[in-house]
Amino acid sequence: MQTIAILYQAKLPPIRNGSQKPMKPGGYADSGADIACELVKNGKNIITPVDNPKIENDLDWVFPDTKKGIQRALDKGANTLWLNTVLYKNHEVEHFFNQNIEFLGQFPSQVDLYDDKYFTNMFLRKNQISIPECKLISVENLSDYTLEIDFPIVVKPLRGRGSQGVQLVANRKELDKILNKIFSKKEYGNSIYVEQFLSGQEITVTVMPTGNYKINKLEKSYKKPWCLPAVKRFNHENGIATYNGVVAVMKNSSVLNDNELKSNKIEEVYRQCEKAGQLLNIKAPIRIDCRANENENYFLFDLNMKPNMTGPSRPHRQNQDSLTLLAARKMGWNYIDLLNNMLQQAWKY
Structure with a gap:
């Protein structure tokens, strides 16, 4: 029988090649407490x-992800x-891999690798997955870089992390100004990722790992990753989806309607995701953001190895459906159904 402890992020991850992943205030203790409360209920x-x-104190429900x-x-x-x-690679949780413990989440070294947007998108492109045109600009080549986008x-x-630090830029002069500001602050490291802006509809697709699931009271086995229904994003701010720490996703997101979900374009997105x-x-759900160009062809532009799993399990958090939970509801799942199906994919090292 599973006896579960929820971990939250207690400190910044290590810098990788000069790049620092920012930390969410509270380190996901809020969603961890949402998960714990729903499971207890x-x-x-x-x-x-x-x-x-x-019920209102996040840290009463979750343990720091330190060795202690x-x-x-x-x-x-x-x-x-x-x-x-x-x-990330060499995370403290790896000290416990040889014990008789189940884990729910990704393998740390995989996350470390694929948290790098440029590396991941180049890897996907090499495998014939549609990715927007993109480029890496470093502080070293700031004075003489070429763009070609x-x-x-x-x-x-x-x-x-989320939409934090993401900006739409209109011209080269504005880009140089923004890059100089970013690099002078040293908030995000020594390199910045730039990509083609896609003007069409934005959707988010949650990809579930292989495994056994319960759907409409029936057991179903998936031999490869599979997609929950796509969620469309709207009410963008200057072309960028608003960070959910500022605006709850329920206010700017909804599942595609039945006709949209059956379209060839969406089916192709699912295949690529x-x-x-x-x-x-x-080994656990991931979230992939996709956006269409003017011809309504979708491109995968952002892959998130740790999707948010907030939910309405507590009285003061009733508007906290995550993008993944919005999609799960279309499957006929509520919050506990989603969490139970995730728990069935727990793994041992």
Whole structure:
């Protein structure tokens, strides 16, 4: 029987090749507490740091992803660790891989590799997956870089999080000004990722890993990654989807209608997203943002190895459906159905 402890991010990840992935305030303790509360309400065995956690206090429900924090969870009886945190190679959780523990989340070294947007998109492109035109600009070549991408373009951190730091840029003069500002602040490291701006509809696709699932009370086995229904994004701000820490996704996102979901364009997006999931050997859900060009052909532009898993499990969080939960509801799942299906994909090292 699974006895579950939820981990949250307690510190910044290490810098990789000069690039720093920013940390969400609270380190996903909010979604971790949402998950824990929903599981408790539905009779799951949950280990918490305190004996009588308060419903409104995030940190009462989750353990820090440090060696000490993980060991404390195990000492209290956990045998399943939900990795609701940012992972990377040599993360402290790897110290516990040879023990008889189940894990829910990605393999740390895989996340470290694919959190690099340029590396990931080049890898996908080599495997015939449609990616926007893109380029890496470093502080070293700031004075003499060539672009070869038509404006407007999108500037984003190499190891970003959500829409944080993402900007739409109209011309070369504006781009130079923004790059100088970014590099002088040293907030995102020594390299910046720029890509072609796509003017069409934006959608988000959650890709689930291989495994056994319960759908409409029936067991179904998937031998390869598969997609939840696509969610369209709207009410963009200056061409960029608003970060969900500012605007709840329920206010700017909705599942495509039945006719849209059956279209050949969306079916092709699913095929490419599933192929990406297979190439990356995912062990838990990932989220892929896609956007269409003027010809309504979709491109995969942002792959998120740790999608947000917030949910309405607490009275003060009733508007906190994540993009993945919006998609899951179209499948007939509620929050606990999504979490239960995720738990079925827990793995051992």
